[in-house]
Amino acid sequence: MRISVMSQMQRSFSIDLPSLIPLQLPSRRHVPHPTFWLIGFEAYLLSQTEKDGVDQMRGDELKKNALLARTLVRTTVARYQTNKEVDPRSLMFKKNVYGKPEVDWQNCKNCNHQPLHFNISHTDSLIACGVTVHVPVGIDVEDKERKIKHDVLAFAKRFYSADEVNFLATIPDPEAQRKEFIKLWTLKEAYVKALGKGFSAAPFNTFTIQSIPGTEEGYSLCKTSEVTADPLEETKKCNGEWKFAPLELADSHYAAVCIEDDQANEGAPMRVIVRKTIPFVEDQLISERIFL
Amino acid sequence: MASLSATSLSFKAPSIQSTRISQSISFGRFQSSKSLRLQISCAAKPETVQKVSDIVKEQLALSADTALTAESKFSALGADSLDTVEIVMALEEKFNISVEEADAQNITTIQEAADLIEDLVQKKPAA
Numbered sequence: 001m002r003i004s005v006m007s008q009m010q011r012s013f014s015i016d017l018p019s020l021i022p023l024q025l026p027s028r029r030h031v032p033h034p035t036f037w038l039i040g041f042e043a044y045l046l047s048q049t050e051k052d053g054v055d056q057m058r059g060d061e062l063k064k065n066a067l068l069a070r071t072l073v074r075t076t077v078a079r080y081q082t083n084k085e086v087d088p089r090s091l092m093f094k095k096n097v098y099g100k101p102e103v104d105w106q107n108c109k110n111c112n113h114q115p116l117h118f119n120i121s122h123t124d125s126l127i128a129c130g131v132t133v134h135v136p137v138g139i140d141v142e143d144k145e146r147k148i149k150h151d152v153l154a155f156a157k158r159f160y161s162a163d164e165v166n167f168l169a170t171i172p173d174p175e176a177q178r179k180e181f182i183k184l185w186t187l188k189e190a191y192v193k194a195l196g197k198g199f200s201a202a203p204f205n206t207f208t209i210q211s212i213p214g215t216e217e218g219y220s221l222c223k224t225s226e227v228t229a230d231p232l233e234e235t236k237k238c239n240g241e242w243k244f245a246p247l248e249l250a251d252s253h254y255a256a257v258c259i260e261d262d263q264a265n266e267g268a269p270m271r272v273i274v275r276k277t278i279p280f281v282e283d284q285l286i287s288e289r290i291f292l
Numbered sequence: 293m294a295s296l297s298a299t300s301l302s303f304k305a306p307s308i309q310s311t312r313i314s315q316s317i318s319f320g321r322f323q324s325s326k327s328l329r330l331q332i333s334c335a336a337k338p339e340t341v342q343k344v345s346d347i348v349k350e351q352l353a354l355s356a357d358t359a360l361t362a363e364s365k366f367s368a369l370g371a372d373s374l375d376t377v378e379i380v381m382a383l384e385e386k387f388n389i390s391v392e393e394a395d396a397q398n399i400t401t402i403q404e405a406a407d408l409i410e411d412l413v414q415k416k417p418a419a
Contacts, residue, residue: 058358062370123372142374149351149378158381189373199373203393 045089046070061124069120069127075279076129077103077118086111100196119193126253135262138194140186141255144179144248152181160184161208161224179254184209186256187219187244194242194258209244218292219244245272245291336406344405347382351375362403379405387413 046054046067054066074088090111092104101120105113115134121141122128130139148155152174156165164184171177187209192202205224212218222238245257259270274286345360352369354360360369366376380396383389383405389412391399399405 056365056368057370058364058368059370062368124370140373146374150381155378155381159377185374199397200394 045074047093065122065124065127069122069129071279072127072129072277073118073120076131076277077116080116080131081111081114096196098196098198098201100193100198121189121193121255123253126250128249128255130257132259135259136194136196138190138192138196138258139255140189140193141249141253142182142186144182144252144254146182148178148181152178156181159204160188161205163208163210163222163224167210183246183254183256186254187246187258190244190256190258191221191242194260215292217246219246240267243270243291245270245289247272247274249274249286250276336403336410340406340410341402343386344383344402344409347386348379348402348405351379351382360402362406363401365401367400383409389413389416 050070054063054070057063057066073093074091077091078086078088086108090109092107093101094104094107096102103114103116103118105111117132117135117137118129119137119139120127120129121139123141123143123146125143126141128139128141130137153165153169156168160168168177168181168184171180188204188207191207191209192199192204195202208222208224209219210222212220220238220240221242221244241261243259243261247255247257249255257272261267270291271288272291273288276284276286341362345364348354348360348364348366348369348371349356349358352366352371352375354369366379371379376399377396380391380399384391387409389409391408391412395408399408
């Protein structure tokens with residue numbers, strides 16, 4: 001799977017179109033500021049629904065981020081067509097019955113049906129879009145420095161599973177504990193988003209994501225079931241159907257990616273490619289890694 | 293007097309009953325579309341709405357003079373999923389209530405939060 005990451009860039013620069021982006025732009029002249037240029041593209045690229053969504057955001061920063069998010073989604077999905085270039089403008093989107101955004105291939109005029117899935121997440125300063133083939137994907141990003149207003153353990157006790165609370169409770173340093181809490185949040189959120197059925201289909205306290213012993217970055221999902229009367233003996237069902245990739249992006253954010261392991265790929269490792277991108281302008285390979 | 297149209301039910305009498313058809317659009321963490329869910333409820337007290345607004349402002353670090361209305365959507369104010377959960381937790385503490393997961397997911401505006409709070413407070417057994 002691939003993740004495109006966009007950080008707010010404050011520099012200005014002139015560009016030649018990188019050959020890997022097969023899109024025709026209206027103008028190839030000097031680009032003064034990537035963000036302003038992208039905003040000028042709003043009318044060109046976004047659907048009316050998306051523009052209405054951008055307008056709903058309160059404040060210029062939020063509007064800009066909403067615009068950038070839609071731009072990133074459209075250009076990223078358009079890039080990863082398996083056989084033919086697609087104009088990012090022509091992509092249509094819909095929501096599944098639970099409200100998860102998806103590409104509407106049937107209504108896209110010049111697209112062939114593609115087995116592409118995507119998911120997006122953003123913070124104030126970073127937007128991430130993940131694209132996969134054949135399998136659902138969920139992604140979540142959080143600022144590493146994000147402060148939790150509540151006591152971390154109290155928050156975890158309220159929302160996380162018992163095993164996760166126990167894990168967090170073993171961390172003596174509050175700052176390290178906060179960071180692990182955030183990492184766990186991104187993993188859990190990525191799973192719920194990959195599942196695509198809404199928060200209430202998988203309440204956070206009904207599953208545990210824990211690291212796989214002997215691995216540095218392997219995580220597995222275990223469902224807790226409350227069949228036994230004794231809450232201390234919740235039976236767990238761990239399966240390998242869901243794969244996780246924890247990442248750090250731009251040194252400033254924790255991210256987690258979750259995909260469903262389809263039958264064809266059973267047990268195969270997940271290859272994750274991270275690119276940092278300014279749509280139409282720049283594209284930089286950041287990392288390519290295997291997660292078991 | 294009531295008139296019924298395809299999508300809304302409205303009361304002409306000047307009562308405190310309100311109707312709401314609500315939908316939410318979010319770009320990051322998606323929320324379930326409520327399409328034509330119809331609600332007829334007594335609108336929450338202004339003090340409750342104010343308390344919810346204060347909690348939302350604090351959680352989202354909005355400036356004191358940000359104008360929030362009852363209809364303000366959390367997502368439009370920049371709340372992500374973690375913010376929403378923190379807001380729910382703050383509301384639980386403030387009002388001494390317990391919010392179910394399904395209900396928490398359906399809170400998208402200040403009004404909805406206030407209505408749910410009053411509903412839960414009312415249902416609490418007498419101390």
